[in-house]
Amino acid sequence: MALISKSDLQYKYSWTAIDGDNPKVTGKPDSTMFNRNEGYEVLYLINKLAEIWNWKKKASCLKLETLIKEYLPSNVRSQENVENWIIENWENF
Secondary structure (H helix, E strand, O other), X not given: OOOOOHHHOOOOOEOXXXXXXXXXXXXXXXXXXXXXXXXXXXXXXXXXXXXXXXXXXXXXXXHHHHHHHHHOOOOOOEHHHHXXXXXXXXXXX
């Protein structure tokens, strides 16, 4: 079950995911390119990581959203690399 929904997101996004750009294809963060401005991708990744890391608090998801939108370096492009960057930087924010 998703911990956050579209209405919980704090930033504005495009909501235009197209066929073939579906972030749920593999069911886990992978080498798929990640678009931090596409709401469907951000929402999916936040909820997927919350599930993997067994988060129970919405506040952690909202912190993750802020990290993605405000601090994630532009050269971190795949879902996998986003996940790794978050693991490495979570405590710094």
